[in-house]
Amino acid sequence: MKTDWKTLPAHVAIIMDGNGRWAKSKNKPRLYGHKAGVETIRNVVTLASQWGIKVLTLYAFSTENWxxxxxxxxGLMKLFGDYLKKEVQSLHENQVRLCIIGRRDVxxxxxxxxxxxxxxxxxxxxxxxLNVAVNYGGRLEVLDAVRSLAEKVKEGQLQPEEIDERVLQKSLYTKDIPDPDLIIRTSGELRLSNFLIxxxxxxxLWFTSVLWPDFTEEVFKEALDDYCSRKRRFGGV
Structure with missing residues (x-):
């Protein structure tokens, strides 16, 4: 692996796409692809933890997926429940902290x-x-944050002029973690699809045509190598 470990991203976020197309290519039902995708999740979580990535966020189910x-x-909800039952003890033993982001009311x-x-x-x-985004939408997240701040203003706990980027950030689902350094999307689609907007x-951003069930260690390394070759200026020179 060419990666300079000192420059690895602290936070990697992944839009896991292509399970259905992967299943279709094998003349199988879509749920077969989602089950294969769970195996990829297991491998990616293990690799990210071993490599020292501090935060991994996975886009599992969007507000639009309903x-x-x-x-x-x-089937997807059952798979998610089964994942929690089967994997939480292993995550715990490996000191991984699991957080589920998104609306839980439905x-x-x-x-x-x-x-x-x-x-x-x-x-x-x-x-x-390990953040897993379930019933998550980026626009809904911002709306929820704005509503929360509006309630605080209404109750006199906050003045409008006190609301800045830092205050809004603290009202997001991801309030306690740094923004993603690298966002990966599989399956060849070139958009963020309402993810962490x-x-x-x-x-x-790093895009690959590889479908999620085929996202191997080698592909993950390719994404990290490409990230490490870039110069991040954040608007500077």
Whole structure:
């Protein structure tokens, strides 16, 4: 691997795309692809933790994904619940702190219970932070932050002129973590799809045509190598 480990991104975010197309290419149902995608998640989480990446954020289910067929949505929710049941102990043993970002109000109570159990178990871990975005939308996140700040202004806890980028940042789902240094998207699509739209202002973007179930260690390294070859100026020279 060519990567200079000193310049690895502290926070990597991944839009995991292409499970359905991967399954279709094998004449299998879409859920078959999502199950294969879970195996890729397991591998990527292990690699990121081993390489010293401090934060890994995975886009698992967007607010727009509810438009998919009910059977697929139900299958995805079951897969997520199964992942929590099977993986949380391993994450805990490896000092990974699990955080679920996104709206929980429309998730099944049983799934919310699993989320809360997993977050409670891992909350004091000192290793990598694993954010999984479920029922997440970047615009909704900003709206929720604005509404929260508006309530504070209404109650006299905050003055409008006190609201700056730092104050708004503290009201986001990701309030306690740094913005992503690198955003990866698989499957060949060249857009962010409502993912971390506030946080990505200065993120490096990396796109690959590889479908998520085929996202191997070598492809991950390729993304990191490319990131490490770039010069980040943040508007300077």
């Amino acid at each position: 438009k998919r067929p009910k059977a697929e949505v139900n 998730l099944a109570p049983s799934l919310v219970h699993l989320i809360e159990e997993a977050e409670t178990l891992t909350k004091d871990n000192k290793g990598m932070i 506030w946080q990505c202002a200065y993120s490096e």
